[in-house]
Amino acid sequence: AQKVTQAQTEISVVEKEDVTLDCVYETRDTTYYLFWYKQPPSGELVFLIRRNSFDEQNEISGRYSWNFQKSTSSFNFTITASQVVDSAVYFCALSEGNYGGATNKLIFGTGTLLAVQP
Amino acid sequence: DTEVTQTPKHLVMGMTNKKSLKCEQHMGHRAMYWYKQKAKKPPELMFVYSYEKLSINESVPSRFSPECPNSSLLNLHLHALQPEDSALYLCASSQGVMSVRGANVLTFGAGSRLTVL
Numbered sequence: 001a002q003k004v005t006q007a008q009t010e011i012s013v014v015e016k017e018d019v020t021l022d023c024v025y026e027t028r029d030t031t032y033y034l035f036w037y038k039q040p041p042s043g044e045l046v047f048l049i050r051r052n053s054f055d056e057q058n059e060i061s062g063r064y065s066w067n068f069q070k071s072t073s074s075f076n077f078t079i080t081a082s083q084v085v086d087s088a089v090y091f092c093a094l095s096e097g098n099y100g101g102a103t104n105k106l107i108f109g110t111g112t113l114l115a116v117q118p
Numbered sequence: 119d120t121e122v123t124q125t126p127k128h129l130v131m132g133m134t135n136k137k138s139l140k141c142e143q144h145m146g147h148r149a150m151y152w153y154k155q156k157a158k159k160p161p162e163l164m165f166v167y168s169y170e171k172l173s174i175n176e177s178v179p180s181r182f183s184p185e186c187p188n189s190s191l192l193n194l195h196l197h198a199l200q201p202e203d204s205a206l207y208l209c210a211s212s213q214g215v216m217s218v219r220g221a222n223v224l225t226f227g228a229g230s231r232l233t234v235l
Contacts, residue, residue: 033221043206045161045226052220091160095221104149104215104222105174108160 002027004094004109012115013082021077021112023092029053034068034075035093035106045091051075082116089113121145122227124209130233133199139230141192141209149215150192151224152184153208161208167192168215199234206231 003026013019025034036048049059051068059066063080079086092109122143131137141150149168153161166174167186175184181203183195192209206229212222 035221035223037226042228043208043231044228045208045210045224047223047225050221050223104151104166104212104224105163106161106224111158111160 002029002032002094002096002107004092004107006090006092006109006112008112009110010113010115012117014117015084016081018078018080019082019114019116021079021090021092021114023075023077023109025073025075025092025094027094027096029096031096033095035095036066036075036077037091037093037108038088039091039111040088048077079114082114084116084118087114087116122209122211122225124207124227124230126230127228128231128233130235131196131199132235133201135199136195136197138196139194139207139209139232141194141227142190143211143225144190145211145225146189147211147213147225148189149212149222150186151210151212152192152194153210153226155206155208155229157205165194166215173215196232199232201234204232204234 005024032053034051038046056068065078067076089111091111093106095106125140151166152164154164155161163176164178165184170186181198185193208226208229210224210226212224
């Protein structure tokens with residue numbers, strides 16, 4: 001069965017601190033896709049990154065970076081020099097592959113509420 | 119501006135009312151989704167439409183009735199709801215449901231916040 005675990009329910013940091021959000025996943029498929037979405041108070045889920053199971057390269061986008069480690073089934077997300085605008089709920093999600101290709105059925109983790117204090 | 123537009127943003131209805139939630143996208147996406155999100159919980163998939171045909175129904179009660187009139191529009195008709203159906207209803211779209219190139223990215227709307235009295 002597929003499952004995504006975000007053990008950190010809430011994190012509070014002070015502006016300019018670095019913060020890492022943890023994500024651990026379970027799947028029996030060899031082909032799968034991992035996502036991070038941000039949900040600010042406005043409610044809209046904003047796509048941040050997609051990573052497939054064959055690509056373990058870490059990625060950096062501005063202040064955001066992601067560390068994908070298949071050996072530990074983790075896909076962690078780090079925000080460097082956090083800002084108040086980073087305050088949101090962050091969801092990690094998993095989508096499995098299939099014989100015909102990848103499906104879009106997303107399984108979300110429970111989310112981590114990040115509060116960045118000025 | 120979000121590329122998936124949902125209306126209304128807020129809806130309050132009684133248990134005997136009939137109302138509808140609407141979702142529109144103009145990105146040429148051929149897959150559209152309804153998710154339900156309770157407070158402090160992750161989104162849960164309700165329905166998936168692919169090329170205007172219902173492809174997934176996650177055992178949703180019949181008091182929720184989806185409709186996809188065309189590839190740009192998705193409706194969710196609500197009838198005889200219960201107070202526990204109060205939630206944020208999120209619409210999303212993607213280029214397709216399945217792809218040999220990899221899982222498509224879902225683009226979400228801002229949601230319709232429903233309160234059932």
